[in-house]
Amino acid sequence: MKSIWxxxxxxxxxxxxxxxxxxxxxQKDKAKSKLNSLVSIKVFGVVIGVIWVLFLGLLIYGNHFxxxxxxxxxxMIMFFSIIAIAAYIRHIVLISQIDYTESxxxxxxxxxxxxxxxxxxxxxxxxxxxxxxxxxxxxDWMNKDMGFWLIAFPITLLFTVMALWLYKSISPENLHxxxxxxxxxxxxxxxxxxxxxxxxxxxxxFKKE
Amino acid sequence: xxxxxxxEQFLQLIQQNKGIIYKVSRAYGKNDEDREDLFxxxxxxxxxxxxxxxxxxxxxxxxxxxxxxxxxxxxRKERRRIESESPLTESxxxxxxxxxxxxxxxxxxxxxxxINKLNELDKALMILYLESKSYKEIAEILGITETNVATxxxxxxxxxxxxxxxxxx
Numbered sequence: 393m394k395s396i397w398x399x400x401x402x403x404x405x406x407x408x409x410x411x412x413x414x415x416x417x418x419q420k421d422k423a424k425s426k427l428n429s430l431v432s433i434k435v436f437g438v439v440i441g442v443i444w445v446l447f448l449g450l451l452i453y454g455n456h457f458x459x460x461x462x463x464x465x466x467x468m469i470m471f472f473s474i475i476a477i478a479a480y481i482r483h484i485v486l487i488s489q490i491d492y493t494e495s496x497x498x499x500x501x502x503x504x505x506x507x508x509x510x511x512x513x514x515x516x517x518x519x520x521x522x523x524x525x526x527x528x529x530x531x532d533w534m535n536k537d538m539g540f541w542l543i544a545f546p547i548t549l550l551f552t553v554m555a556l557w558l559y560k561s562i563s564p565e566n567l568h569x570x571x572x573x574x575x576x577x578x579x580x581x582x583x584x585x586x587x588x589x590x591x592x593x594x595x596x597x598f599k600k601e
Numbered sequence: 602x603x604x605x606x607x608x609e610q611f612l613q614l615i616q617q618n619k620g621i622i623y624k625v626s627r628a629y630g631k632n633d634e635d636r637e638d639l640f641x642x643x644x645x646x647x648x649x650x651x652x653x654x655x656x657x658x659x660x661x662x663x664x665x666x667x668x669x670x671x672x673x674x675x676x677r678k679e680r681r682r683i684e685s686e687s688p689l690t691e692s693x694x695x696x697x698x699x700x701x702x703x704x705x706x707x708x709x710x711x712x713x714x715x716i717n718k719l720n721e722l723d724k725a726l727m728i729l730y731l732e733s734k735s736y737k738e739i740a741e742i743l744g745i746t747e748t749n750v751a752t753x754x755x756x757x758x759x760x761x762x763x764x765x766x767x768x769x770x
Contacts, residue, residue: 393712393761397731399702400709404620407697414693415612415644492670493650493663495744496725499670591673591721598722601749 431487434480441477445470465527472520479513501595507588508564515562521555522548564589611651614660615644621661621732622668623694628716628724629672641693643668658741661734665742669725711768715761723757730754 448470457463486506492499525548533540566572567589615622622643630636646667654663716727722743729739736754740747 393758393765394731394733396705396708396712399705400712401620401624403705403709404623404696408619408623409695409697410616410619411693411695412612415615416608491650491653492646492667492674493653493655494670495666496669496673496722496742497744499666500673503674594720594722598753599745599749601746601752 431484434484434487437480438477438484441473441480445473445477448473459530461529462527465523465529468523469520472517476513476517479510482513483510497595497599500591504588504591504595507585508567508592511562511564511567511585515559518555518558518562521558522552525551611648614664615647618661618664619694621664624728624732625665625668625672627713628728629721637693639672643671644693646671659738662738662741665729665734669728669742673721673725711765712761715764719757723753726750726753727757727761730758 448466451466452463452470455462455466483506490499490503490506494502525544529540529544533544562572564585567586622640625643626636626640630639647664650663650667654660716724719727725743726739729742734742736747736750739750739754743750
């Protein structure tokens with residue numbers, strides 16, 4: 393095998409030519425790095441998140457705290473969104489600190505762990521679910537309409553239970569479960585985390601003697 | 602102290618080691634476009650890390666670490682590649698067609714096929730073995746023990762030899 397590889401090496405030495413003009417151009421444009429594609433997904437998330445938070449802020453401001461249920465619900469959704477943005481920013485910083493000059497197992501473990509940790513740092517956003525069912529509540533509605541207690545309130549309870557269940561169930565330990573995989577199809581981040589989780593397992597096996 | 606201070610020194614380094622980068626790209630890229638992309642990405646990362654060269658290690662250790670780390674990460678990211686990315690219009694690598702030895706061509710093709718079937722980490726290990734790196738250097742590049750390198754190499758070698766001989770016979 394080694395003799396085949398050596399012969400291949402010699403052949404390449406003779407036949408492989410580099411486009412020097414392109415090579416010189418590449419050095420001037422480090423920003424084209426593929427590592428940046430991972431960053432750009434997260435930067436996109438941060439931008440969308442900031443726009444969303446600003447919009448929520450405007451809603452609260454526009455309501456002048458007239459309806460406490462509306463203001464509290466929107467404020468809670470805003471709170472979860474801000475935490476998610478902070479987690480994304482932290483990931484961007486960690487990605488920019490990835491060092492390719494370290495050993496393969498060390499760098500790949502860090503990269504994969506970073507991706508898997510996305511699950512931990514973003515799964516709590518599910519907890520905002522119930523607040524999407526409370527912003528239209530009002531004191532009048534509660535006092536005068538039985539429909540509130542028969543329909544609206546149970547729906548909020550259901551969403552609360554669902555949110556807590558999703559928060560608890562979507563964890564790195566459950567990544568391999570089929571229903572979690574199905575849920576992951578919803579978000580690209582989860583798909584990446586799944587691939588990263590598989591790589592972590594490969595690295596663990598690889599390190600075993 | 603980094604031996605790469607100027608653009609000329611860097612270009613010279615790439616010229617001297619183009620085979621390493623090509624072989625890593627060939628082993629990890631799924632098709633010609635992927636390989637070209639990976640080749641460029643490795644060069645970008647090598648250039649970006651040129652001021653962080655640690656002379657505690659050999660230059661080849663530093664290069665292999667970057668090339669293989671990029672290749673393994675790149676392969677992961679390829680699954681998540683955004684489809685709207687523009688295709689490359691000009692090629693960085695050209696291979697002159699001087700296939701004088703069809704048997705060698707065939708053997709190289711078979712060997713590449715076998716390597717491609719290995720998982721990403723075993724693939725890295727096999728490339729380093731075929732490049733005649735010492736177990737100590739392979740261990741440093743991969744971040745595992747020398748004993749582990751020896752065990753894994755003998756295991757993969759047996760598998761590959763058997764496959765090779767089956768097809769050849």
